[in-house]
Amino acid sequence: MPVKKPSLLALLLGLIPFVAMCFSVALWDRIDPMILGLPFNLAWPLCWIVLTTLCMWAAYRVESAREKKKGGAP
Secondary structure: OOOOOOOHHHHHHHHHHHHHHHOOHHHHOOOOOEEOOEEHHHHHHHHHHHHHHHHHHHHHHHHHHHHHHHOOOO
16 A cells, blocks of 8 residues: 655644754753743643644544545545
8 A cells, every 4th residue: 555645734733743842942941930840841841742642633633534535445
């Protein structure tokens, strides 16, 4: 079975967590403020663990809707 190219929206949804974690270090590399008892530089990556899951879920939904629209098999 040939591999299908993902849509631009799915790619962008996948890039959001990558960009947020790799290119925003200067914005969150500090201990204060504390969030739920965690230093900010620990709370930020933990937050993105959850948000990455949501972004990947959204990308999956975009691709599955695209596949249904084309009428292809799952």
